[in-house]
Amino acid sequence: MADEVAATPAPVADPAPLGLAAFALTTFLLSAANANWMGAASGSAWLGYALAYGGLVQLLAGMWEFRNRNVFGATAFSSYGAFWIGLGLWALLVAPHILRPSVAAHDLGWILLAFAIFNTYMLIMSTQVNMAVFLVFLTLELTEIVLFIGNFTVNSTTVHIGGYIGVLTALVAWYTSAAGVSNGIAGRIKLPVGSPLLAVKSAEPAPAVVH
Numbered sequence: 542m543a544d545e546v547a548a549t550p551a552p553v554a555d556p557a558p559l560g561l562a563a564f565a566l567t568t569f570l571l572s573a574a575n576a577n578w579m580g581a582a583s584g585s586a587w588l589g590y591a592l593a594y595g596g597l598v599q600l601l602a603g604m605w606e607f608r609n610r611n612v613f614g615a616t617a618f619s620s621y622g623a624f625w626i627g628l629g630l631w632a633l634l635v636a637p638h639i640l641r642p643s644v645a646a647h648d649l650g651w652i653l654l655a656f657a658i659f660n661t662y663m664l665i666m667s668t669q670v671n672m673a674v675f676l677v678f679l680t681l682e683l684t685e686i687v688l689f690i691g692n693f694t695v696n697s698t699t700v701h702i703g704g705y706i707g708v709l710t711a712l713v714a715w716y717t718s719a720a721g722v723s724n725g726i727a728g729r730i731k732l733p734v735g736s737p738l739l740a741v742k743s744a745e746p747a748p749a750v751v752h
Contacts, residue, residue, distance in 0.1 A: 564618075566595065568710055617663055675738060
């Protein structure tokens, strides 16, 4: 009887550029609203995209990263995809029933604080990926910290500053997404992402066995 060999499934295309693009666009829309740039708009343009693009599409990117055995990408994209879905559901199902704006602000403060804690260890781990990814998590960390302070103190100026930093976060994420696309196709345009801050230690060779 022939030995059975388990087939190793082929990896899928790199989902990171898609996940980063979904994160960037939704972050840009919400940050523009936080920065008070949408005076002539409803300020809720982000909501549908939080569910469909930043939420569902980013969550799918996370699932594909699991398929590619990329634990960092899977954790990041799945978590932030769920963040956008959760924030969208909060805005649709919870926020309309809150009577005082300060209560809604404190809700957002707690949500942002929780994700800032998560983002802190992801920021540390991103030092082993590349400079572009590290800058995404660094600017995101600053955004979340400033926004949870602004919401806990119900200070619109601080929230506006958080919005400005959030726009910067979106731009960095868009660049990192574009770099992933450029490096994932057989073209001449290659955008740099920089070396990791902490070099990943290569596995030491196994000691020779003397018989």
